[in-house]
Amino acid sequence: MEHDVIIIGGGPSGLSTALHLQRIAPHLSHRILILEKEHYPRLKLCAGGLTIDAEIILERLGLDVNEVPHVFADDIHFDFEAKGLSVRVPKRHALRVIRRDEFDNWLAGKVRELGIEIREGVTVKNVIPQPNEVIVETKQGILRTQVAVGADGSNGVTRRCIFPKDPVYTARVLEVITPSLPPAQMIETMAKSKQMKRRGHAYFEFSPVPNNIAGYIWDFPTQIKGQPMRCWGIYDTNILAGKTRPHFKDPLAQEMGRYNFNLSDHEINGHPIRLFSPENRLSVPRVLLVGDAAGTDPVFGEGISIALGYGALAAREISKSIQRGQFSFGRFRSQVARSALGRTLITRWVVAYIIYPIKWRWFHILLWRGIKPIVTIIAKTFVLNWGRRL
Numbered sequence: 001m002e003h004d005v006i007i008i009g010g011g012p013s014g015l016s017t018a019l020h021l022q023r024i025a026p027h028l029s030h031r032i033l034i035l036e037k038e039h040y041p042r043l044k045l046c047a048g049g050l051t052i053d054a055e056i057i058l059e060r061l062g063l064d065v066n067e068v069p070h071v072f073a074d075d076i077h078f079d080f081e082a083k084g085l086s087v088r089v090p091k092r093h094a095l096r097v098i099r100r101d102e103f104d105n106w107l108a109g110k111v112r113e114l115g116i117e118i119r120e121g122v123t124v125k126n127v128i129p130q131p132n133e134v135i136v137e138t139k140q141g142i143l144r145t146q147v148a149v150g151a152d153g154s155n156g157v158t159r160r161c162i163f164p165k166d167p168v169y170t171a172r173v174l175e176v177i178t179p180s181l182p183p184a185q186m187i188e189t190m191a192k193s194k195q196m197k198r199r200g201h202a203y204f205e206f207s208p209v210p211n212n213i214a215g216y217i218w219d220f221p222t223q224i225k226g227q228p229m230r231c232w233g234i235y236d237t238n239i240l241a242g243k244t245r246p247h248f249k250d251p252l253a254q255e256m257g258r259y260n261f262n263l264s265d266h267e268i269n270g271h272p273i274r275l276f277s278p279e280n281r282l283s284v285p286r287v288l289l290v291g292d293a294a295g296t297d298p299v300f301g302e303g304i305s306i307a308l309g310y311g312a313l314a315a316r317e318i319s320k321s322i323q324r325g326q327f328s329f330g331r332f333r334s335q336v337a338r339s340a341l342g343r344t345l346i347t348r349w350v351v352a353y354i355i356y357p358i359k360w361r362w363f364h365i366l367l368w369r370g371i372k373p374i375v376t377i378i379a380k381t382f383v384l385n386w387g388r389r390l
């Protein structure tokens with residue numbers, strides 16, 4: 001067999017799996033193949049917010065993410081109706097914002113420098129686990145491997161091949177990129193200082209929750225080819241999908257309007273995010289799922305750090321199974337659940353099911369404005385800083 005490991009998808013989860021495998025078992029480098037249907041730098045709809053946990057995992061891999069164009073948000077605001085809690089990280093930025101075409105291209109370059117092959121423009125159509133191998137059917141032909149890793153994102157083919165009937169929990173998301181300031185004619189009619197104050201900060205606004213949108217609106221600083229821009233979007237876990245909800249664009253249009261941006265002047269793009277649930281199965285013999293294919297953070301849909309974390313866990317599991325010549329992967333789900341990554345995912349799943357179905361305004365006012373120290377302690381202990389413990 002030409003390959004020990006075929007990784008389907010060259011996003012953060014697939015690339016992280018390869019980088020971690022190379023660290024643990026360098027002799028495998030030439031036996032790993034990544035199949036990516038697009039060509040780098042490829043577009044990926046994403047706001048590009050990199051949390052501290054993503055940075056910790058990259059640092060531990062010996063990578064310097066400063067090489068990727070970025071902007072920093074000095075603090076993150078969690079607001080309900082424009083007022084709330086602001087979080088800073090002592091002596092560093094609260095959020096680094098990258099563009100995914102640039103970030104993924106950079107990470108793929110690091111993988112290649114280590115001698116791992118990435119085949120671009122190869123679309124996987126089918127993944128068929130057999131007792132002694134996995135058959136990976138692509139549009140370009142058939143490949144065989146000891147182990148396949150499904151790192152092909154929320155709509156990936158691997159999950160559909162191995163768990164065709166399992167339930168799928170997905171969030172809906174819309175994203176809009178605008179210049180950093182509103183058009184000049186609108187700025188004249190507004191408090192300019194309010195706009196300037198918002199620059200360089202990341203905002204999460206939870207005001208859509210009482211209207212059955214179980215999520216938030218975001219407004220992040222970003223850059224495109226060095227030009228300061230803003231990335232806006234709306235995220236809905238779909239936990240309240242059965243209830244009456246406004247048109248999905250409306251709360252975003254309203255929020256942007258408050259800051260003198262007109263949503264209809266900008267291109268809107270959407271993409272689902274597959275969410276973590278304790279029900280999600282993560283493996284069958286010889287095949288593992290990672291990243292969005294496995295399921296990501298239900299509270300925020302934050303998935304880059306989570307994808308990098310899944311890669312670290314999958315690499316450990318694969319290297320052990322290659323050593324032992326035993327590929328059942330029966331314990332992968334419990335290994336994930338017991339890890340720091342699993343614990344944060346379970347906590348976030350619980351938090352999402354507590355805070356999003358509660359529609360009372362007073363509850364959200366209390367949560368984001370009234371009990372700041374408690375929310376901050378819970379976030380720092382159970383939600384963030386898991387990367388160090390991975």
Ligand SMILES: Cc1cc2nc3c(=O)[nH]c(=O)nc-3n(C[C@H](O)[C@H](O)[C@H](O)COP(=O)(O)OP(=O)(O)OC[C@H]3O[C@@H](n4cnc5c(N)ncnc54)[C@H](O)[C@@H]3O)c2cc1C
Pocket residue numbers: 008009010011012013014035036037038044045046047048049050051122123124125151152153154155156157173174175233270271272273290291292293296301302303304305307
């Ligand atoms: C609008 C939006 C905003 C977001 N904002 C943030 C944010 O600010 N911060 C954050 O942390 N997360 C964010 N996320 C989530 C984040 O983008 C994902 O969680 C993350 O990309 C998951 O990484 P992944 O490697 O699992 O999957 P992906 O990044 O989706 O990578 C999958 C790869 O597989 C390839 N592929 C797919 N199918 C095949 C196939 N059949 N054959 C070969 N290759 C295939 C794809 O081309 C792609 O390169 C956002 C998501 C959305 C939709």
